[in-house]
Amino acid sequence: MEILVLGSGAGGGFPQWNCNCPNCSNYRKGVGKFTARTQSSIAISCNGEDWLLFNTSPDMLQQISQNPEMQPRDRGVRDTPIRAILYIDSQLDHTTGLLMLREGCPHVVYSTEMAHQDLTEGFPIFELLKSWNGGINHRTLGVDGEAFEIPELPGLRLRVWDVDGKAPPYSPHRFDQHRGDNIAVQIEDIESGGKLFYAPGLNSVDDRLKAIMRDSDCLMVDGTFWTNDEMQRFGLGTKMAADMGHLPQTGKDGMIEVLAEFETQRKVLIHINNSNPILNEESPERAELDSLDIEVAYDGMKVSL
Ligand SMILES: [Zn+2]
Numbered sequence: 424m425e426i427l428v429l430g431s432g433a434g435g436g437f438p439q440w441n442c443n444c445p446n447c448s449n450y451r452k453g454v455g456k457f458t459a460r461t462q463s464s465i466a467i468s469c470n471g472e473d474w475l476l477f478n479t480s481p482d483m484l485q486q487i488s489q490n491p492e493m494q495p496r497d498r499g500v501r502d503t504p505i506r507a508i509l510y511i512d513s514q515l516d517h518t519t520g521l522l523m524l525r526e527g528c529p530h531v532v533y534s535t536e537m538a539h540q541d542l543t544e545g546f547p548i549f550e551l552l553k554s555w556n557g558g559i560n561h562r563t564l565g566v567d568g569e570a571f572e573i574p575e576l577p578g579l580r581l582r583v584w585d586v587d588g589k590a591p592p593y594s595p596h597r598f599d600q601h602r603g604d605n606i607a608v609q610i611e612d613i614e615s616g617g618k619l620f621y622a623p624g625l626n627s628v629d630d631r632l633k634a635i636m637r638d639s640d641c642l643m644v645d646g647t648f649w650t651n652d653e654m655q656r657f658g659l660g661t662k663m664a665a666d667m668g669h670l671p672q673t674g675k676d677g678m679i680e681v682l683a684e685f686e687t688q689r690k691v692l693i694h695i696n697n698s699n700p701i702l703n704e705e706s707p708e709r710a711e712l713d714s715l716d717i718e719v720a721y722d723g724m725k726v727s728l
């Protein structure tokens with residue numbers, strides 16, 4: 424299967440439109456070595472023609488125009504290779520782009536019950552879209568790791584687990600964590616046997632998740648923050664990474680420590696916040712990741728498994 428990174432940035436993307444943190448400001452001044460990033464989304468296909476889209480970022484239309492794989496084939500006057508959409512959670516930076524895909528309704532959409540609640544109540548995007556050909560055809564994701572297949576995308580086998588995270592700031596249950604607010608997904612190519620572990624937002628990694636990661640060939644995981652106090656450090660906010668449901672790379676039990684346990688897996692950080700010093704390709708933080716064989720996802724990155 425082919426994994427295509429459509430957007431490797433966290434909320435706001437990089438550079439963020441109103442941000443003067445050292446990264447965003449240096450990017451605009453042309454100081455240092457940086458690459459712009461759109462907001463978080465990947466797509467997966469077994470045959471290069473039919474794609475499963477993970478999240479619909481606010482940058483969806485830009486991502487489609489930047490990636491011919493996502494563009495119409497010659498099959499009809501209206502066409503898309505996007506066969507189904509799967510939501511990792513209900514965050515605005517992962518869902519808003521569905522509004523831009525309204526002309527393609529009805530879409531096949533997978534989410535947990537908790538994300539479905541958010542997307543029909545707190546941010547009722549599923550309700551709004553009902554005026555376009557009925558909107559979406561929703562299918563509920565279980566969170567106990569049971570294997571399932573998507574009829575529109577033969578050749579892929581998926582398993583989903585709830586992870587420690589946070590519901591979005593707008594959610595009626597932001598401070599009242601539920602199973603299924605955030606998920607990790609393992610996607611397997613049934614023919615090649617290749618397995619991707621995808622968890623772009625998680626607050627901690629327990630033994631249950633580690634066993635799943637050991638059973639995967641590529642780990643594409645939360646790369647939002649370098650330090651727990653990154654937002655405070657740059658004067659961007661008062662919240663700690665943990666308050667926002669993200670495990671920072673550094674510190675005790677941080678992502679670097681977690682990933683050190685996995686020797687044979689390809690390791691990729693994704694959902695990088697614009698404040699994260701690893702975005703500067705010439706930074707010591709980036710050199711540290713290079714020395715540990717941890718990659719930093721970029722828009723347009725392709726992984727074959
Ligand atoms: Zn996000």
Ligand SMILES: [Zn+2]
Pocket residue numbers: 438439442443444445446447448697698
């Ligand atoms: Zn910034």
